[in-house]
Every structure is written in structure tokens, then in C-alpha cells.
Amino acid sequence: MGFPKKPLFLLLFFIFFTTHFSKSSSSPDYTTLVYKGCSKETFTDPNGAYSQSLSALFGSLVSQSTKTRFFKTTTGNGQNSITGIFQCRGDLTNSDCYSCVSKLPVLSDKLCGKTISARVQLSGCYMLYEVAGFPQVSGMQILFKTCGTTNAAGRGFEERRDTAFSVMENGVVSNHGFYVTTYQSLYVMGQCEGDVGDSDCGECVKSAVQRAQVECGSSISGQIYLHKCFISFSYYPNGVPKGGHSSSGGGSSSSSYSSSFSGQNTGKTVAIILGGIAAVAFLVICLLFARNLVKKRDGRLLTVEEYGLLWRPNSSRGGLILDIYLLAERDLW
Incomplete structure (x- = not known):
């Protein structure tokens, strides 16, 4: 079975491929x-x-x-x-x-x-x-931390970060265990284990925030995992991306401004390339359709041979109407 040669099939295949590829490339990875x-x-x-x-x-x-x-x-x-x-x-x-x-x-x-x-x-x-019987540990015990390798340039970053942390500390309590927000180019997230009460959750997140302030300093990103809660923060000098942080925001092992935006720029480049290819392919397919148009003797009916497309007169408004028919399987190959 060779590669399909029918222009309509090529068009449908190309639309499916580009749509599927775009969704796959943009799907978040958790x-x-x-x-x-x-x-x-x-x-x-x-x-x-x-x-x-x-x-x-x-x-x-x-x-x-x-x-x-x-x-x-x-x-x-x-x-x-x-x-x-x-x-x-x-x-x-x-x-x-x-x-x-x-x-x-x-x-x-x-x-x-x-x-x-x-x-x-x-x-x-x-x-x-x-x-059963495994020794229990404190909910405040640290399990894992990571701080981005890039430090914020200029003054005022730590003040903005601490304000965002304060908003998150209040939000995670009022929202019963999970809160995410943006504040002046900062994206922050906090979550507690599902069976932790609001008061204990607030204390756990507060402890994680204090660790982030001390251990991450002016780093523009970081994640702190305690036994019963975690926090994550990322700073975007050019503004938080639309739709919030990437999937890694919930606790990737490393996070930095440069790596986050590198991924976004790559996605934009891929989208531009795919768009250009789609436009060229569509033009080529239209030209292939045009080559296969034949005119019947009475001059009133145009059909595209074997492709299930039919132009017919529009009796109410004049001009032509395009009908598209399903193709038999044998016509696709």
C-alpha cells in the first residue's frame, strides 16, 4: 500500500497530524x-x-x-x-x-x-x-528542597516575594489546603496533605515559607517539600505566562526563568513552522484540486473526479454550491 495520493485525503491527514502534534507538544506534563x-x-x-x-x-x-x-x-x-x-x-x-x-x-x-x-x-x-508500626515523623520535617540557580537582579524582589508568600499563607487556609496566585510577576503555590486541618496547614506552609526565605535567598524560583505540605514559587521578569506556571510549577526538581521561557519560545517557534507548512500544503492541495476539475458538456455542472466533491447550481441565489461526499475506501489509496 503506497502513500495516499488523493489531495482530499492528504488534506484531512495533514489537518489531523498538525492538530494532534500541536496538542501533544503543548500538553502539560505532571x-x-x-x-x-x-x-x-x-x-x-x-x-x-x-x-x-x-x-x-x-x-x-x-x-x-x-x-x-x-x-x-x-x-x-x-x-x-x-x-x-x-x-x-x-x-x-x-x-x-x-x-x-x-x-x-x-x-x-x-x-x-x-x-x-x-x-x-x-x-x-x-x-x-x-x-504497620513504621515510625512516624513530624509534619514539619523537610523532605526535599530545590532553589533555582538564577538570582533576581535589582532591589525589591524579596519584598515582592514575601508579599506573595503572605497572600498564599492566608489563601491556603481560607481555601482549605490548596492555593495558587500571581503577584507582580511572581507565581506562588501552596498545598497541604488532604487530611490536615486548616490551622495545622497554615503552620506547615508558614514553616515552608520560612525555609524558602532563608535557604533560597534571592533565587527566582524554588520548591520546599515538608512531610505534610509543599510550596513553590517562580518569578517571571516579563510577566507570568498566560495560563499560569508550567506543570513543573508544582514541584519540579529545578526551575529557572531562562529554562521556563526557553520552553515557551520553542513552542512558539514550532507553532510558526507548523502554520507555515500548513499554509503551503493547503495551497498545493488547492492547486491539485484545480487540475482535476472537469467541465460537463452543458456547462452547468463541475465535478472533481473521484474525490467526492461536486459543484452544482444554486437555484435560489445563483452561483455554485460545493457538496462534499464520503469516499469509498478504494478511492483513498
């Missing part, structure tokens, strides 16, 4: 690995009870991610029980949440193996599990 935390101790599992409980836990968490952005459950009995949690960023749809969470069981097994506790954080979601 599945970038941020960090992993794996216990040093592995299962002692001679009868496979832990493995069965863990498999059931993963299945339950993934299935719930189609309905909610936070879920906590326990599988197994007694000493063989395992408690697990998943949470998605508050701005993800159910579909995006499921796409993110469904990758975590495989990643957890690949990155941590059969350990008695593991936590895998992606840019849009995380999953945590612990066996």
Missing part, C-alpha cells in the same frame, strides 16, 4: 520525577502476605484517583497491614490526576523495590505507603 524516599529496610515476606497487601493497596489508590485528588486507605490485617496515601495537586483534573497516579506503583517498585516504606513525588502527584 509526571516528572521530583524525588523519592525509600526505607532501607525491605519486606520479610516468606508467604507473600506483604506483596499481596501492597498490590491491593496500589490497585485501590489508582482506582480512587479517577474520583478524588486525595485518598488514604489500609489493606491487609494486623502486622501485614499497609497504609497508603496518594494526593494530586489541587489544580489537576480527575483525568490528569489518574494519569499521574497510575504511574506511581511501577515507579515505586522500580525506584524503591519491596521496602517497608516508600514515597515517590512527581510534579503533579505523590504516593506514600508504610507498613
